[in-house]
Amino acid sequence: MPAAVTSSPGGAPRRRAADMAYDAIETLIVTLQLEPGSPVVEAEIAERTGLGRTPVREALLRMTSVGLIDQQPRRGLLVSGIDLADHLDVVQTRRVLETLIASCSARRATAAERKDIVRCAEKMVKAAARGHLDDYMAADHELDRVNHRASRNQSAVMGVAPLIVQCRRFWYAYQHEGDIVEAADAHMELAQGIATGDEAAAVAGANRLLDYLERFARRVIDN
Numbered sequence: 001m002p003a004a005v006t007s008s009p010g011g012a013p014r015r016r017a018a019d020m021a022y023d024a025i026e027t028l029i030v031t032l033q034l035e036p037g038s039p040v041v042e043a044e045i046a047e048r049t050g051l052g053r054t055p056v057r058e059a060l061l062r063m064t065s066v067g068l069i070d071q072q073p074r075r076g077l078l079v080s081g082i083d084l085a086d087h088l089d090v091v092q093t094r095r096v097l098e099t100l101i102a103s104c105s106a107r108r109a110t111a112a113e114r115k116d117i118v119r120c121a122e123k124m125v126k127a128a129a130r131g132h133l134d135d136y137m138a139a140d141h142e143l144d145r146v147n148h149r150a151s152r153n154q155s156a157v158m159g160v161a162p163l164i165v166q167c168r169r170f171w172y173a174y175q176h177e178g179d180i181v182e183a184a185d186a187h188m189e190l191a192q193g194i195a196t197g198d199e200a201a202a203v204a205g206a207n208r209l210l211d212y213l214e215r216f217a218r219r220v221i222d223n
Contacts, residue, residue, distance in 0.1 A: 017055035018062075024049040025059050029068055029079055030169045040069055040077035066162035082173055084221045090166050091217055095210040097160040101151045102202040105194045109150035114195040116146045121184070121191035128184035136180050137168060143187060150194065167213060174220045183212055 025045060028034045046056045063069040070080045120143035127135035148157040171178060190205030
């Protein structure tokens with residue numbers, strides 16, 4: 001979910017500890033360092049991330065609310081599983097929100113945001129060409145942040161954020177079935193549509209990306 005910020009005495013934005021904890025735990029889950037079905041122990045997470053137990057506890061509660069973590073009787077907190085059939089619903093729901101966000105960003109992005117989103121897409125294309133999944137995912141995450149900010153549509157962003165996390169985790173789990181070069185090209189089409197203010201082109205780029213993610217999911221399910 002989008003991270004909140006506060007202002008430091010000098011006026012620079014300062015992120016809340018709970019938001020930093022959320023991002024740190026999300027990374028552990030998405031990259032499968034915390035595997036599906038594995039127990040989530042608050043004290044261990046706090047030690048692993050170097051953050052206090054209070055922000056970790058708040059982050060875990062948020063993750064439970066969006067389905068990244070399950071709370072089960074007598075078993076405590078567990079990393080949620082990856083349901084292959086349900087993942088198609090995730091992708092299809094994400095499509096609706098991503099096309100809306102793309103359209104909003106094409107209309108509302110500032111000149112600086114338009115440049116930034118193309119820069120992020122270029123980083124994705126370069127990482128994909130080298131076959132560096134971690135660099136690709138980092139650039140993808142950065143692109144999403146810029147795109148979401150540029151959309152000025154907080155409702156859509158809050159809805160799509162947990163779906164994107166599920167898709168990233170799916171990537172790490174089944175990357176042998178994927179093609180990040182194709183996905184990077186779709187992101188570039190999306191970025192160029194936003195950069196030029198062409199809503200139809202931006203929406204076409206978003207749809208191209210979700211078409212690919214749906215094919216990717218179906219390949220995994222069929223195999």
